[in-house]
Amino acid sequence: MAGTGLFGGTFDPIHYGHLRIAEEFADALALDQVRLMPTANPPHRSGALASNAQRLEMVRLAIADNPRLAADDRELRRDGTCYTIDTLSEMRAALGPSAPLAWLIGADSFLSLDRWHRWRELFDLGCLAVACRPGFELAHWKEVAAPALVKEVLPRIQTLSVTGQVELGTIRLLPTTPLAISSTAIRAQLANGHSARYLVPDAVLDYAGRHLFYRI
Ligand SMILES: Nc1ncnc2c1ncn2[C@@H]1O[C@H](COP(=O)(O)OP(=O)(O)OP(=O)(O)O)[C@@H](O)[C@H]1O
Numbered sequence: 657m658a659g660t661g662l663f664g665g666t667f668d669p670i671h672y673g674h675l676r677i678a679e680e681f682a683d684a685l686a687l688d689q690v691r692l693m694p695t696a697n698p699p700h701r702s703g704a705l706a707s708n709a710q711r712l713e714m715v716r717l718a719i720a721d722n723p724r725l726a727a728d729d730r731e732l733r734r735d736g737t738c739y740t741i742d743t744l745s746e747m748r749a750a751l752g753p754s755a756p757l758a759w760l761i762g763a764d765s766f767l768s769l770d771r772w773h774r775w776r777e778l779f780d781l782g783c784l785a786v787a788c789r790p791g792f793e794l795a796h797w798k799e800v801a802a803p804a805l806v807k808e809v810l811p812r813i814q815t816l817s818v819t820g821q822v823e824l825g826t827i828r829l830l831p832t833t834p835l836a837i838s839s840t841a842i843r844a845q846l847a848n849g850h851s852a853r854y855l856v857p858d859a860v861l862d863y864a865g866r867h868l869f870y871r872i
């Protein structure tokens with residue numbers, strides 16, 4: 657049975673680091689769809705520069721030619737603080753108890769997982785896939801992760817052995833292509849009048865240029 661993947665992010669703006677891990681996630685776990693969900697009001701950071709609607713539109717533009725990727729605005733429609741536990745619970749209820757469901761986060765997000773709302777329950781709802789991110793290498797996780805993660809989560813991490821394994825409660829490290837791209841650096845480049853070409857899809861750059869939300 658082909659599975660569904662979820663990938664949440666601020667996406668302010670979406671960039672090729674996001675797109676490449678979404679693609680490799682779909683490929684590695686043989687997912688028939690990965691839903692990219694811009695988050696509205698996350699518990700851990702202050703507001704995005706681009707509006708909810710603008711970030712959703714940039715996601716749509718970025719994935720327009722990829723039938724395996726879909727934009728999902730469910731977190732933007734939710735009132736109040738946006739928690740991943742609510743999103744995963746909603747998806748699990750919609751798909752049914754046995755449908756393969758996986759969620760993707762980058763290694764930096766993974767290292768903050770112990771501060772997420774009801775984080776231990778997240779593993780009861782799907783398979784967690786962790787993407788590599790330069791600066792957050794696995795070799796250092798034991799030194800930098802919170803004690804709860806070191807004790808309860810790191811021992812459970814598996815590298816992917818067979819394509820398409822999406823088992824409930826598993827945690828997989830995906831050997832994704834390390835791309836040192838971040839939305840913060842892109843916003844700074846654009847604010848300073850520098851080019852962000854080849855870091856961000858052209859359609860997204862054109863849109864950001866027209867709406868000027870990264871200009872100081
Ligand atoms: N270059 C990248 N490689 C791997 N994972 C990434 C990369 N960029 C973002 N991610 C992951 O994508 C998810 C959404 O990231 P987000 O939208 O916050 O992008 P960001 O580039 O980290 O943004 P910012 O610089 O504003 O913090 C997070 O789980 C993050 O870890």
Ligand SMILES: O=C(O)c1ccc[n+]([C@@H]2O[C@H](COP(=O)([O-])O)[C@@H](O)[C@H]2O)c1
Pocket residue numbers: 663664665666667693695698699700701738739740741765771772773
């Ligand atoms: O549920 C939580 O407590 C929680 C805490 C921090 C981050 N998240 C989610 O993690 C995803 C990545 O967040 P970010 O800030 O790296 O873009 C995004 O979908 C957030 O909603 C979720």
